[in-house]
Amino acid sequence: xxxxxxxxxxxxxxxxxxxxxxxxxxxxxxxxxxxxxxxxxxxxxxxxxxxxxxxxxxxxxxxxxxxxxxxxxxxxxxxxxxxxxxxxxxxxxxxxxxxxxxxxxxxxxxxxxxxxxxxxxxx
Numbered sequence: 001x002x003x004x005x006x007x008x009x010x011x012x013x014x015x016x017x018x019x020x021x022x023x024x025x026x027x028x029x030x031x032x033x034x035x036x037x038x039x040x041x042x043x044x045x046x047x048x049x050x051x052x053x054x055x056x057x058x059x060x061x062x063x064x065x066x067x068x069x070x071x072x073x074x075x076x077x078x079x080x081x082x083x084x085x086x087x088x089x090x091x092x093x094x095x096x097x098x099x100x101x102x103x104x105x106x107x108x109x110x111x112x113x114x115x116x117x118x119x120x121x122x123x
Contacts, residue, residue, distance in 0.1 A: 001036045004046040011056065013113055023060045025068025029087050029114065035059055088116040 001009050011019075011032065019028045035056060039046050047055045093104045094117045101117075108115035115121055 001032075001039050001052065002043075002046055003052060004048055007049070009049065009052050011053075015053070015056075016113060019056070019060055023064045023068075026060055026063050027068075027085065027087075028060065029112075030085060031060055031063055032056070087112070087114070091116045094118050 003009050016028055016032075019026070091108045091112060091114060093101055093108065093115055096104055105115050105117075
């Protein structure tokens with residue numbers, strides 16, 4: 001996410017895990033992507049390095065209060081392509097096996113912090 005200084009800020013993995021625990025009805029990765037897009041579209045409202053975590057926490061709290069993310073509320077049935085989030089589709093390794101599965105699993109954990117093999121799994 002771009003800060004008001006035009007520096008890029010990315011949350012620590014421990015922060016993402018804490019937010020996922022604090023806001024169970026939220027798809028944290030999806031909401032972080034939405035925040036990044038919003039900050040990009042609103043350059044005069046970008047946050048400081050000191051204020052970015054407060055912004056993220058407030059955004060997630062509002063999303064939780066509004067009923068959460070549709071993907072987080074779903075029954076867990078993700079058989080159809082439409083039922084899968086874009087993150088699930090992009091990190092889907094369910095069709096791989098053996099060495100290829102392990103290699104792509106490690107790649108997605110390093111690159112995105114999660115992978116999908118029938119259930120969204122955080123690294």
